[in-house]
Amino acid sequence: MSQNNIVLSVADVSKRFGGLNALxxxxxxxxxxxxxxxxGPNGAGKSTLLNVCVGRIKPDEGHVIxxxxxxxxxxxxxxxxxxxxxxxxxxxxxxxLSLLHNVMLPALAKRDGAFKFNAWVGLERENALRQEAExxxxxxxxxxxxxxxAASLSRGNKRRLELAMGLIQKPRLLLxxxxxxxxxxxxxxxxIDLLKKLKARGMTKVIIEHDMHVVFSLADKISVLAxxxxxxxxxxxxxxxxxxxxxxxxxxxx
Amino acid sequence: MLLQERxxxxxxxxxxxxxxxxxILFQPIGAGYPDLLQKFAxxxxxxxxxxxxxxxxxxxxxxHAAFLxxxxxAAVWSFKLFTMNVVPAIFLSVIxxxxxxxxxxxxxxxxxxxxxxxxxxxxxxxxYSLAYSVLTPITxxxxxxxxxxxxxxxxxxxxxxxxxxxxxxxxGVEEFGIPITNFFGxxxxxxxxxxxxxxILIIAFFISLKIFRSDFGLMLRAIKSNQNxxxxxGINTRPYLLVAFMISGMYAGLAGSLLAVTDPLxxxxxxxxxxxxxxxxxxILGGAGTLIGPLIGAGIIKYLEQIxxxxxxxxxxxxxxxxxxxxxxxxxxxTSLFVGEGWELTLGLMFMIVVVFLPGGVVExxxxxxxxxxxxKRKEDTTTNHKAQPAE
Ligand SMILES: Nc1ncnc2c1ncn2[C@@H]1O[C@H](COP(=O)(O)OP(=O)(O)O)[C@@H](O)[C@H]1O
Ligand SMILES: [Mg+2]
Numbered sequence: 001m002s003q004n005n006i007v008l009s010v011a012d013v014s015k016r017f018g019g020l021n022a023l024x025x026x027x028x029x030x031x032x033x034x035x036x037x038x039x040g041p042n043g044a045g046k047s048t049l050l051n052v053c054v055g056r057i058k059p060d061e062g063h064v065i066x067x068x069x070x071x072x073x074x075x076x077x078x079x080x081x082x083x084x085x086x087x088x089x090x091x092x093x094x095x096x097l098s099l100l101h102n103v104m105l106p107a108l109a110k111r112d113g114a115f116k117f118n119a120w121v122g123l124e125r126e127n128a129l130r131q132e133a134e135x136x137x138x139x140x141x142x143x144x145x146x147x148x149x150a151a152s153l154s155r156g157n158k159r160r161l162e163l164a165m166g167l168i169q170k171p172r173l174l175l176x177x178x179x180x181x182x183x184x185x186x187x188x189x190x191x192i193d194l195l196k197k198l199k200a201r202g203m204t205k206v207i208i209e210h211d212m213h214v215v216f217s218l219a220d221k222i223s224v225l226a227x228x229x230x231x232x233x234x235x236x237x238x239x240x241x242x243x244x245x246x247x248x249x250x251x252x253x254x
Numbered sequence: 255m256l257l258q259e260r261x262x263x264x265x266x267x268x269x270x271x272x273x274x275x276x277x278i279l280f281q282p283i284g285a286g287y288p289d290l291l292q293k294f295a296x297x298x299x300x301x302x303x304x305x306x307x308x309x310x311x312x313x314x315x316x317x318h319a320a321f322l323x324x325x326x327x328a329a330v331w332s333f334k335l336f337t338m339n340v341v342p343a344i345f346l347s348v349i350x351x352x353x354x355x356x357x358x359x360x361x362x363x364x365x366x367x368x369x370x371x372x373x374x375x376x377x378x379x380x381x382y383s384l385a386y387s388v389l390t391p392i393t394x395x396x397x398x399x400x401x402x403x404x405x406x407x408x409x410x411x412x413x414x415x416x417x418x419x420x421x422x423x424x425x426g427v428e429e430f431g432i433p434i435t436n437f438f439g440x441x442x443x444x445x446x447x448x449x450x451x452x453x454i455l456i457i458a459f460f461i462s463l464k465i466f467r468s469d470f471g472l473m474l475r476a477i478k479s480n481q482n483x484x485x486x487x488g489i490n491t492r493p494y495l496l497v498a499f500m501i502s503g504m505y506a507g508l509a510g511s512l513l514a515v516t517d518p519l520x521x522x523x524x525x526x527x528x529x530x531x532x533x534x535x536x537x538i539l540g541g542a543g544t545l546i547g548p549l550i551g552a553g554i555i556k557y558l559e560q561i562x563x564x565x566x567x568x569x570x571x572x573x574x575x576x577x578x579x580x581x582x583x584x585x586x587x588x589t590s591l592f593v594g595e596g597w598e599l600t601l602g603l604m605f606m607i608v609v610v611f612l613p614g615g616v617v618e619x620x621x622x623x624x625x626x627x628x629x630x631k632r633k634e635d636t637t638t639n640h641k642a643q644p645a646e
Binding site for chain 1: 256257258259464465467468469470471472473475476478479480482483484485486487488489490491493494497
């Protein structure tokens with residue numbers, strides 16, 4: 001496994017919010033084709049780390065390097081065009097648009113780039129794109145709702161919709177922020193099944209997750225973040241046995 | 255042909271039919287004469303264009319009258335310098351408004367929400383006061399820019415007071431006094447003038463329909479829905495907004511040039527903030543973000559303006575003739591606040607009522623009524639299984 005290419009490398013990243021060290025000297029390497037989980041208690045800085053990766057916030061120190069590009073020097077849309085997609089912790093969708101259009105938008109962005117003035121091609125003529133979107137919606141079990149407004153979905157379904165929006169771009173790196181948080185048990189299981197199915201497709205993923213069940217059934221590698229620092233790293237077995245982790249995180253959860 | 259396209263073709267057919275037969279259709283409400291119908295068409299174009307920006311992206315510009323004014327000035331200059339033919343005038347107006355919109359949009363679109371609105375308002379007010387001060391050599395200040403008789407040999411008058419019309423002169427067009435605008439010889443007055451505007455309205459509506467149904471239109475709607483998300487989806491929203499802003503500015507320029515076609519005179523008051531506000535009212539009143547709403551809004555406002563502002567105290571007094579004299583005087587005094595010069599008071603009231611009770615405008619009202627009708631039908635016919643369709 002360690003022979004793999006590094007797709008994303010977080011190098012000595014620090015971020016302070018006022019007096020709070022949200023991230024201090026975080027180092028992280030994500031290998032191509034793996035599912036890399038980041039776990040840690042609430043407020044550990046997990047979402048902040050993803051925010052740094054997609055250009056939502058700038059790090060105070062350090063850099064995030066993706067495929068030779070320094071991401072923290074790029075704008076959010078450029079980062080996406082480079083091949084990094086993100087699914088947010090609180091669903092970020094297009095509430096006034098249909099599910100189909102929600103999923104077609106990222107596909108359009110992937111096909112046409114950051115800007116294309118395309119006022120003469122009718123949306124209805126985009127057959128290939130629509131079929132692709134319908135397939136993805138089938139994958140996430142939302143096909144029947146495809147003509148509905150996204151605002152009408154339950155929270156769990158909104159998150160699955162956003163997952164579909166990430167997946168349709170087939171990004172080189174997909175960042176998932178707690179994809180199952182706030183979902184009912186059976187919803188969670190459905191999402192795990194889906195993520196497992198996707199794992200077979202070999203997309204590199206970083207997944208932030210609270211649910212240990214999800215983490216241990218999906219991740220190839222786990223990094224544990226606590227108070228803005230990586231305190232442990234390794235395979236699920238290694239992390240499970242690490243006393244530091246037990247104390248900082250797992251101990252509290254059990 | 256695809257379903258949506260067939261529906262749109264049908265929509266275009268009905269639309270064109272209604273517009274072209276407006277002289278007959280609007281006869282019963284006393285609007286079947288060219289001056290007013292022309293106004294409907296011109297302000298309809300203005301509102302349709304405004305809706306491409308405001309209705310689709312949600313960016314509320316409070317300065318679109320600036321483009322209307324620029325369109326008028328450019329058209330009148332074209333009449334003065336080149337030809338009374340309207341084609342070059344329209345062309346120049348649209349280009350000038352588009353360029354100006356690119357400039358204003360480039361700056362204003364750095365902000366969103368209320369700050370964007372204020373920036374556009376500031377720009378329009380600047381244009382308005384510039385037209386009255388520094389730019390007087392171009393705008394002719396308070397008098398306004400007008401078409402004049404040709405400069406005769408030996409005369410030494412400025413271009414504001416005498417025209418040259420190089421293209422017309424080149425072709426040896428004879429002029430007696432002050433000429434009328436024309437479309438390759440066809441005089442743009444009376445019904446010809448209306449039909450010219452009507453055909454341009456149909457084209458303008460068609461372009462707007464195309465934009466609504468396109469990839470580009472979806473992007474604009476996504477900006478309104480969640481601009482932030484769109485950025486993380488790989489879309490650079492700024493150029494999309496700028497293009498939408500320019501297109502709506504060009505529509506305004508087109509409307510401005512048509513105003514000059516029907517009456518070759520341009521004044522700065524066309525750029526005043528009240529004119530910018532008016533197109534906002536039209537769009538919201540009819541239904542922002544809907545295809546046809548802004549046009550309906552423009553029609554309603556221009557129609558009521560015509561009626562209310564023509565009523566004077568005498569008309570009111572006679573109308574309330576059935577009341578005892580003291581009451582007749584009182585009621586006349588009260589109602590006179592809302593008519594004539596006070597028409598804007600009525601407009602304001604009407605606007606408040608619509609925004610409070612029918613925020614989606616007239617189109618929402620129509621949809622609601624249709625909805626009631628459908629519901630009743632469904633109750634009668636419970637065997638068929640209707641599935642809720644998303645609203646257009
Ligand atoms: N934009 C922000 N401004 C100020 N404080 C923030 C901001 N974002 C996150 N924080 C703080 O940084 C810490 C880490 O937050 P976060 O990364 O969201 O944690 P996690 O996702 O691990 O639960 C928290 O204490 C949070 O309150
Ligand atoms: Mg978080």
